[in-house]
Structure formats: structure tokens, C-alpha cells
Amino acid sequence: MTTKEQILRIGDELIRDKGINAFSFTDISGKLGIKNASVHYHFATKDALVLAVINRHIEKVTQLRERNAAKDPTFQLQAFISTYAVVKKENKICLVGSLASDLNTVNKTIRKKLTELADLILDWVTEILETGKSTGVFHFNTKTRTKALLVITAMLASVQLSRLTGDTDFKRIKESIIQELTTTL
């Protein structure tokens, strides 16, 4: 992996571990055994790095969506939920939740790019639920987009809240989502 890629990866982890306002370029350079100034060579400003991290997530979500497009809705939903299980195992939170929490401290460009990511995820989950409902796999009466919001909020917040109420709560929430969707009304 190139230094630039490693900086991206570590930056991503730090944002989701401590938040955008609690990590520094020195944190990154320290983990790589290089100096502060070298990080600035690859990303001129902190904002540029954050923007690149968001773009990295947009690419990953897009790939995950496309790779599973032909699978059945339950499998696709599991694929979506699994990404949060990874986050939980790392004792971190998701990028959207981290940056949305700090939204009033970031510039317009980052805000816009993050909105792009959030819309992408919402669109994807809405599509999964829509397909699942029309094929009779999922059952719900709420408007599909709103149901997708409920699924996403449950995952986004459970990685945060289960830090306090107990890590096993993440699993309970995760399983109840599938349970409720697949139970006949």
C-alpha cells in the first residue's frame, strides 16, 4: 500500500474513533513513522484528507451495492448490516454518524460530500426494502423510504449507544431488525 493510501486508511479510522476534531496529522504521521510535514505533502489540508476519506466510503458503498445487486433482498440487507458489525467490532462508529455529529464544525464542501454519501446509502437500503417487499420477503406498512431511514438510524445509533448500554445490545438490535422485517404482519 502506498503512503497516501495508508494515510487515508488511518485518517478514516481516526475520524471514526475520536471524531474529526480530536485527531491530528501528527497522530497519523506517528503511526506511520514519518513526520507531520510528510502527511501534508500527500494531503495539503485536513479538509482535503477528510474529503478523500468520504470519497473512499462512497466508492466502497457503491462497490458493495453493485457486487450484491443480483442477490436476494435478505442477503443484500445482511451485507449492509454487516458493515456496521465490522465497525462495532473495531469499537468505532460509522463515518456518517461521526461527521454528522460534528457537522456544525465542518465546511460546506465536506457537508455536501457527506450528504452525497448519506443519500447513496439511503437510496440503496430503500431499493433493498422495496425489492424485498414486492417479492414478499419483507413485510412492513411504513413508507419504504421511511422504513429505510429506520433501519439506517438503528444501525448508526446502535454502534454509538451500545458503547454505553452494553456491546451485546448491538447484536440484539441488529437481529430484531431482520426479525421484524421478515415477520408476517
Place this chain on the structure above:
Amino acid sequence: MTTKEQILRIGDELIRDKGINAFSFTDISGKLGIKNASVHYHFATKDALVLAVINRHIEKVTQLRERNAAKDPTFQLQAFISTYAVVKKENKICLVGSLASDLNTVNKTIRKKLTELADLILDWVTEILETGKSTGVFHFNTKTRTKALLVITAMLASVQLSRLTGDTDFKRIKESIIQELTTTL
């Protein structure tokens, strides 16, 4: 209101507006027209202030719970949800969500106090749902505590996520929670 109370109120707002790592004592003193050092007179350290803010919330939630204890479950749930509607109108996020996001940057004492608040809220909502179910007002098959977690995560995350997907999404999520709970299975 005393200076100390005003510092508490402004500190509370700043934590929920920008996060614990993006506000300073100077932000607070500036809003009060006093100096940095004066804030330190009332709260020796930033940690002491944060701790007091959490305690303030514990008191408020306790009071809200007790004040509505005799009301019917639907009313009580509305009371709970209304607190997030206030937060949303301020364009802020809830204290638990803000501090849970930054949890890896705070000390053990704050962590423990925040856990106390989270448990209090979870206990309250679980009780509301339990009463509602036994009196036939609410309908759900998921374990009561887990359902409470789903309600709380929906509110906690919707104030964050609707900053990106659209503020009206908060209302949609809020109403669908009541809708789903009161719909016969």
C-alpha cells in the same frame, strides 16, 4: 439565572452543537461577556463542566419521568419523543449521541456518568413500552428492552442523519414510530 447556571446551559448547548472537542472555555466566556479565567472559577476544568452538564440531564430526565408517571403510555412516549423534537429544532443533537460519538476521547468518570444517563433513558422507555403493551395500547413482538433500544436509536440517530437527508425526515421517523407501535399486528 446565576453565572454558573448560564455556563452550564451554554456548555450544554455547545457540546450538542459542536461536540466536546470543538468548543472552548473562551467560547463560553465570550457569550457571557466575561473572561476565560472567570469560567474556570466556576468549573475548575473542562471535565468538571462536562460532568455537571451530564448531571443536569440526569436531573431533567428524572423530573420528566416522574412528572408524567401517572399519564397513559402514549402520552409518556410523546413526552419522550418531544425532547428530541426540541433538539432538532435547535439544529443540535442529543447529549448522549454527542458524547457517545466522542467516547474514546473522554475520561472514565465522564464515561461512567454518561452510562448512568443512557441507562436511565433506556429504563424509562422500556417501562413506557411495557405498560403500553400490557394495557393493549402498543403492539410489538420484539423483547421490550430491545424495542426500547430501537425507539431510542431512531430518535438519537434521526437528529443526526436528518441533517443530511433532509430535516423533514425527522418528522417522518418520529411519526412512524408511534404509527408502528399503535398498529395492530
Place this chain on the structure above:
DNA sequence: GTCTATATTCCGATAGAC
């Protein structure tokens, strides 16, 4: 591409006058 060195700014916190 990475380094040293540094400019600048801000933060948390404290000492001591009033």
C-alpha cells in the same frame, strides 16, 4: 517524498491583583 525548523494560532489552566 521526507526531513528540519518555524510561524501562527488557539487551548486549558493558573497566579495574583482588584
Place this chain on the structure above:
DNA sequence: GTCTATCGGAATATAGAC
């Protein structure tokens, strides 16, 4: 209780050598 003044530290960022 609030002030001025200040210390020590850390952060973002840049200039210029290698």
C-alpha cells in the same frame, strides 16, 4: 467573582534543505 497576564502545550500549515 472577575480581571490581567502568562505558562506550557498542541495544532494547522508552510518554507526550504536533502
